[in-house]
Amino acid sequence: MDAAASDAEFADVAAGEPIRSLDPSIRTIWLIKMAGMSVLLFLPVLFYDLTHLFSPDSWLPFGVLSGTVLVLATLYCLAWPRLRYRSWGFALRPEEIYMEHGVLQHVRTVVPLRRIQHVDVSQDLIEREFALGRLVVHTAGSRSSDVVIPGLPLPEAEKIRDKIKRFILEDPLIEEPV
Amino acid sequence: MPSSSSSPTEPDPSVHDAPSADDNTNGASSTEGAATPSATTLGAIHEPQRLHPLTLLLRVGASLPALLVIMFPLLRNPGSTENVTSLVLGVMYGVFALPAILLQYWRFSYRITPKQIVIQSGVLNRKNRSIPIERVQNIQIERNLVARMLGLAKVKIETAGSSSTEGSLEYVHQDEARKIRQVVRSFQRGSTDAETAAEATEEEEAAEVETLLDMPLRRVLLSGAFRFSLLYLAVIFSVLELFNPETLMQRFSRAGRLEWLATLVLSHPAIAILATVLVAVFFGWISGIAVHVARYYNFQLWLDGDKLRKRHGLFTVTEGTIPLGKVQTLILRTNPFMRAFGWYELKVQTVGINVEEQGHRVIAPFAGAERILELARRVRPFDLPESFANVSRLTIRRRFVRYTAVLTAALAPAIYFWPPDWVQLGGTALPWWGFGLVPFILGWALLQYLNHKYAAGEDGFYIRRGVLSHHLWIVPTEKFHVFHTTASIFQRRLGLKTLFVDTAGAATFAYPEVIDVPADEADAQFSALYRRFQTLYRNRVEAATGAPDTRLDPDERPRLPTDDASG
Numbered sequence: 169m170d171a172a173a174s175d176a177e178f179a180d181v182a183a184g185e186p187i188r189s190l191d192p193s194i195r196t197i198w199l200i201k202m203a204g205m206s207v208l209l210f211l212p213v214l215f216y217d218l219t220h221l222f223s224p225d226s227w228l229p230f231g232v233l234s235g236t237v238l239v240l241a242t243l244y245c246l247a248w249p250r251l252r253y254r255s256w257g258f259a260l261r262p263e264e265i266y267m268e269h270g271v272l273q274h275v276r277t278v279v280p281l282r283r284i285q286h287v288d289v290s291q292d293l294i295e296r297e298f299a300l301g302r303l304v305v306h307t308a309g310s311r312s313s314d315v316v317i318p319g320l321p322l323p324e325a326e327k328i329r330d331k332i333k334r335f336i337l338e339d340p341l342i343e344e345p346v
Numbered sequence: 347m348p349s350s351s352s353s354p355t356e357p358d359p360s361v362h363d364a365p366s367a368d369d370n371t372n373g374a375s376s377t378e379g380a381a382t383p384s385a386t387t388l389g390a391i392h393e394p395q396r397l398h399p400l401t402l403l404l405r406v407g408a409s410l411p412a413l414l415v416i417m418f419p420l421l422r423n424p425g426s427t428e429n430v431t432s433l434v435l436g437v438m439y440g441v442f443a444l445p446a447i448l449l450q451y452w453r454f455s456y457r458i459t460p461k462q463i464v465i466q467s468g469v470l471n472r473k474n475r476s477i478p479i480e481r482v483q484n485i486q487i488e489r490n491l492v493a494r495m496l497g498l499a500k501v502k503i504e505t506a507g508s509s510s511t512e513g514s515l516e517y518v519h520q521d522e523a524r525k526i527r528q529v530v531r532s533f534q535r536g537s538t539d540a541e542t543a544a545e546a547t548e549e550e551e552a553a554e555v556e557t558l559l560d561m562p563l564r565r566v567l568l569s570g571a572f573r574f575s576l577l578y579l580a581v582i583f584s585v586l587e588l589f590n591p592e593t594l595m596q597r598f599s600r601a602g603r604l605e606w607l608a609t610l611v612l613s614h615p616a617i618a619i620l621a622t623v624l625v626a627v628f629f630g631w632i633s634g635i636a637v638h639v640a641r642y643y644n645f646q647l648w649l650d651g652d653k654l655r656k657r658h659g660l661f662t663v664t665e666g667t668i669p670l671g672k673v674q675t676l677i678l679r680t681n682p683f684m685r686a687f688g689w690y691e692l693k694v695q696t697v698g699i700n701v702e703e704q705g706h707r708v709i710a711p712f713a714g715a716e717r718i719l720e721l722a723r724r725v726r727p728f729d730l731p732e733s734f735a736n737v738s739r740l741t742i743r744r745r746f747v748r749y750t751a752v753l754t755a756a757l758a759p760a761i762y763f764w765p766p767d768w769v770q771l772g773g774t775a776l777p778w779w780g781f782g783l784v785p786f787i788l789g790w791a792l793l794q795y796l797n798h799k800y801a802a803g804e805d806g807f808y809i810r811r812g813v814l815s816h817h818l819w820i821v822p823t824e825k826f827h828v829f830h831t832t833a834s835i836f837q838r839r840l841g842l843k844t845l846f847v848d849t850a851g852a853a854t855f856a857y858p859e860v861i862d863v864p865a866d867e868a869d870a871q872f873s874a875l876y877r878r879f880q881t882l883y884r885n886r887v888e889a890a891t892g893a894p895d896t897r898l899d900p901d902e903r904p905r906l907p908t909d910d911a912s913g
């Protein structure tokens with residue numbers, strides 16, 4: 169690293185303005201979605217258990233398989249949204265969006281605002297009930313072409329979108345986007 | 347996209363005049379260039395043009411194999427009455443397919459105004475595509491063997507926005523193709539008087555163009571000899587599947603001389619396996635050379651102002667341009683054989699061009715180390731750092747554990763289900779011997795560590811990685827896009843992180859990732875890379891406007907709404 173550069177120049181990107189969490193009700197949304205998925209997984213297992221109820225050569229007593237799946241799914245649905253919520257943080261800085269997330273795989277991402285091609289706010293059915301929106305940031309990068317910040321209150325998401333839009337539009341550099 | 351629905355269902359005689367009729371009905375916006383007085387130029391192709399008539403021949407030719415398949419039963423057994431279906435299908439081909447080809451040809455037209463290229467196509471569904479001239483990034487002229495014999499060329503128009511070809515003219519006369527390219531280029535330079543501009547361009551080109559690389563046949567052959575691809579091998583074997591080995595053997599024995607060889611090969615399974623492998627390697631090598639020569643025969647690369655132009659190919663001659671400003675990343679690639687003799691390949695990563703090359707275009711298929719660095723510097727100047735840093739040594743351990751786990755997961759079921767009457771080598775089931783690979787895994791992990799290095803220079807980020815396919819990525823600071831660090835649950839236990847700077851159009855695999863850097867080092871590099879990028883653009887904004895970026899003033903800059911409320 170360049171010795172002449174001041175410490176402030178190379179200050180840790182993470183140690184900037186305070187990092188914000190998502191809206192707490194995103195946990196409920198995640199819980200609902202995961203519960204839906206778990207039921208889809210649980211039903212075939214239950215069906216298997218029921219059809220083998222009276223079979224003489226069943227390798228497990230009745231209910232063990234579906235019971236295990238049910239307990240595991242419940243634990244997953246209860247714990248995972250909390251863990252995920254706790255791992256999420258983001259900050260909108262003057263020139264970049266900083267975010268960190270991931271339970272098993274910790275990911276820290278910096279998206280420079282001038283690299284953003286366009287911004288969307290999207291909402292699915294469940295999110296609409298909770299008046300939350302997702303900020304979807306499109307860049308030309310390959311692996312991170314869509315960066316998503318879920319669970320923002322809709323007005324806030326829209327405000328962020330407008331601000332980013334203005335930043336892009338007012339770019340004094342006349343250069344091609346890529 | 348404007349689309350006209352003028353008489354879509356009835357192919358009556360008015361079809362012939364249709365393109366000009368469309369011109370009047372919906373081409374109003376597209377002819378705005380023609381409305382200005384300066385646009386009454388000779389160079390612009392205002393009249394809708396058809397493709398070359400020989401295109402018809404080529405398209406009918408391309409559809410013949412299908413006809414052959416349909417008529418196959420009839421041809422095999424002409425007198426039979428069971429061939430009614432194939433006869434009917436054949437007649438349907440005559441009634442529908444041939445007129446369809448004719449109609450498609452008739453209803454396809456293109457023209458080039460100073461503002462845009464307009465391509466109209468479609469019989470039932472009319473499509474009117476206009477491509478703004480200034481968005482055209484590359485006009486690629488492709489000529490395959492048949493097209494070359496007929497003097498035709500395929501013109502592909504590529505733009506920055508889309509990842510695939512935006513418009514394709516298949517086929518036009520080769521002179522017309524060249525003219526289209528010149529006209530578009532001269533329009534891009536802002537001149538409307540295209541005919542004279544085209545001439546001027548030609549002269550200019552003659553003066554400016556500098557040949558960067560010209561590969562004689564010997565060099566291309568040598569280059570091919572260093573490539574060995576299992577892919578071609580797979581193709582060869584899948585073709586061989588179609589032949590019965592018995593008949594092949596009989597053919598050979600009938601030829602006589604080779605009988606001793608056949609008996610020798612068949613005398614012991616080990617020899618047979620060895621012979622097969624040798625033959626396979628030989629064929630793979632030969633076919634690699636053949637494919638390479640077909641692709642890169644007469645490879646030429648020119649620097650034309652701020653664009654690279656290249657032309658290569660034996661049967662299909664491909665011509666293309668790459669604007670220097672669009673080059674995102676330089677990639678130097680080599681393999682262990684090539685590296686032993688000091689040969690390298692140079693590729694560049696671009697956006698919105700050929701998908702087949704995954705956004706990677708070969709600039710120099712084969713050249714010595716000095717030459718390749720010189721070429722790379724012409725494409726984009728850089729200072730190759732003196733020293734590269736290694737990633738953490740723990741990466742060996744992590745990779746070793748991971749690969750061993752994968753191996754175990756693959757072998758365990760095989761061991762469990764291995765029937766006792768199958769091959770037992772040395773008293774144990776055969777799959778157990780798979781664990782003999784473990785020392786090689788260790789060696790592989792070690793090689794991966796030794797070949798994985800990175801350096802963050804002032805002007806960019808340099809990453810080397812890969813054992814069999816050795817890459818050096820040169821990512822310029824001004825092309826950084828999104829910055830990531832990731833740490834999986836296993837990496838966190840060892841205090842490691844993966845560092846990744848995304849660029850536009852990067853490949854989905856083999857991207858410049860730095861895997862297993864010590865966590866604090868990764869964070870420091872992450873910040874340093876981002877700050878460098880930030881400083882570069884701040885200075886650019888200041889240079890462009892003469893003042894620091896106003897958007898960064900405390901009251902101007904983007905903030906979270908709640909921050910506004912509190913502050």
